[in-house]
Amino acid sequence: MKKIRSRRKYQEFQQKKHHKREARRKSHALRLALWKLTIGEWKMRADGLPTPDVVPAPEHFSLIHEPVKAVEHLNEIARRAEKSKIVMSDMSHVNNFSTDVLIALIAYANDGNRGNKAKILVRSPLDPELTDKYHDSGIYGDTNIRFGDGSIRPANGTIFRISDTEVKGEIAKRLITFATNHVFGTTQKLKGVYATMIECMNNTVNHATAEGDDKEVWWATVYCDTKRQIAFFNFLDSGIGILESIKLRWPDVFLRSVGLRDSPGLLRDVLKGKIGSRTGLSYRGNGLPEIYKRFKRGQMSRLIIVSNDVYADLEKDEYRLLPKPFRGTFFHWEISYDKHFDRRGRPN
Amino acid sequence: MTSTLTDAADRIRVAKDFSEVPGPRNRDEGPNSGQQFLEELLAPAFKNALDAKADLWIDLDGTEGYATSFLESAFGGLARRYSPETVLSILRFKSDEEPYLVEEIRTYIREATDK
Numbered sequence: 001m002k003k004i005r006s007r008r009k010y011q012e013f014q015q016k017k018h019h020k021r022e023a024r025r026k027s028h029a030l031r032l033a034l035w036k037l038t039i040g041e042w043k044m045r046a047d048g049l050p051t052p053d054v055v056p057a058p059e060h061f062s063l064i065h066e067p068v069k070a071v072e073h074l075n076e077i078a079r080r081a082e083k084s085k086i087v088m089s090d091m092s093h094v095n096n097f098s099t100d101v102l103i104a105l106i107a108y109a110n111d112g113n114r115g116n117k118a119k120i121l122v123r124s125p126l127d128p129e130l131t132d133k134y135h136d137s138g139i140y141g142d143t144n145i146r147f148g149d150g151s152i153r154p155a156n157g158t159i160f161r162i163s164d165t166e167v168k169g170e171i172a173k174r175l176i177t178f179a180t181n182h183v184f185g186t187t188q189k190l191k192g193v194y195a196t197m198i199e200c201m202n203n204t205v206n207h208a209t210a211e212g213d214d215k216e217v218w219w220a221t222v223y224c225d226t227k228r229q230i231a232f233f234n235f236l237d238s239g240i241g242i243l244e245s246i247k248l249r250w251p252d253v254f255l256r257s258v259g260l261r262d263s264p265g266l267l268r269d270v271l272k273g274k275i276g277s278r279t280g281l282s283y284r285g286n287g288l289p290e291i292y293k294r295f296k297r298g299q300m301s302r303l304i305i306v307s308n309d310v311y312a313d314l315e316k317d318e319y320r321l322l323p324k325p326f327r328g329t330f331f332h333w334e335i336s337y338d339k340h341f342d343r344r345g346r347p348n
Numbered sequence: 349m350t351s352t353l354t355d356a357a358d359r360i361r362v363a364k365d366f367s368e369v370p371g372p373r374n375r376d377e378g379p380n381s382g383q384q385f386l387e388e389l390l391a392p393a394f395k396n397a398l399d400a401k402a403d404l405w406i407d408l409d410g411t412e413g414y415a416t417s418f419l420e421s422a423f424g425g426l427a428r429r430y431s432p433e434t435v436l437s438i439l440r441f442k443s444d445e446e447p448y449l450v451e452e453i454r455t456y457i458r459e460a461t462d463k
Contacts, residue, residue, distance in 0.1 A: 167378035169369030173412050191446055194413030198371065202417055205377050286416040297448075 052088035062098040172197035179231035182224035192299020208239025229337035238328035241308035264319030363410030373417035382421025408443040427460035
């Protein structure tokens, strides 16, 4: 073997080696994509594991933009995961997706309380831009979910994902730091976002767990669109949902039972602080109204909540009844440079 | 409402003396809770201020932000130990970064009951 004595030549040699390896990996991934097979699936085949139960995802796969179709698909995945060994959400044909659906899939896949024993796979989108966004999410799970190339890696790039079962301010700070650094170029405090994040964690820790279940896990992501200077925050748990966790007064219980009090109206009242906490203590139950207040103060925009059978877009003041209920609670909000920062680059 | 700190007054700077990342209501929900703040910092300082018949300044600036449950647990909790009137007569607040918090906290103190 020829010895390389120059440092520069050695570096060139290493670079060439790296590029060759990358090209080989990419061509292999492309070949598998054309065969509609992820590397994860290919490895599973090689291991002699059964073929997954494939469920095609909606073409526009997003809880924010297409909640009805997204909830339907997620429910179908969850339903099949209770029966099959391996279920696959096929995103190869999607035209667009938002990162919220990815954390929903992860949350479902790792939901110990629903007894999901199945692996939930995702077939990555074929569109190169979407593939990048998908890979960038760093959502490669280490428990019941295996994505794309089957590897496990930390969140990199423009998406940050994290989960826990406690209320942790340090995590909220990390998400905000990540978002402000990527979108605005500097670390900034976003007090409204911080408070909202803590309220969401509180909601999961105190209200999302059904009686007798283990502590619910919450999942949070922030996706940064550096071109448009927007940070998209998502927060999700697969617990019992807001409407199942509130304590209704008897007139509301009666009206609800005869169909005169619908879920969208209830969620609206919860957010406006008209319905108390299930603890029955007058000084509790301020968390969700606080999120609404922070939004009204302009500390974030595009607040969307999906919980039980309600989809609420608070910016449009639109509360919609979903034909099929969503399993858990989902919050989405956005921070943009134009709306939330002044001319000197400080938060409004 | 924005207030100013006097040099002579006793004060607690939440960010410096407790945490920059205030957390949930109770200790069992996560770190840096309102309960912890109340038990370790606020209640002892309040007792001292009460004995000395002095004001106790709370500087809320410098943290990442506050959840309502933290504030209610700390200040509402203090009002449940003493009384809303006593707490309001001793505590003074500084919150230049989020001025609306001062009125919110006063409401939590006024409405702190066990019902």
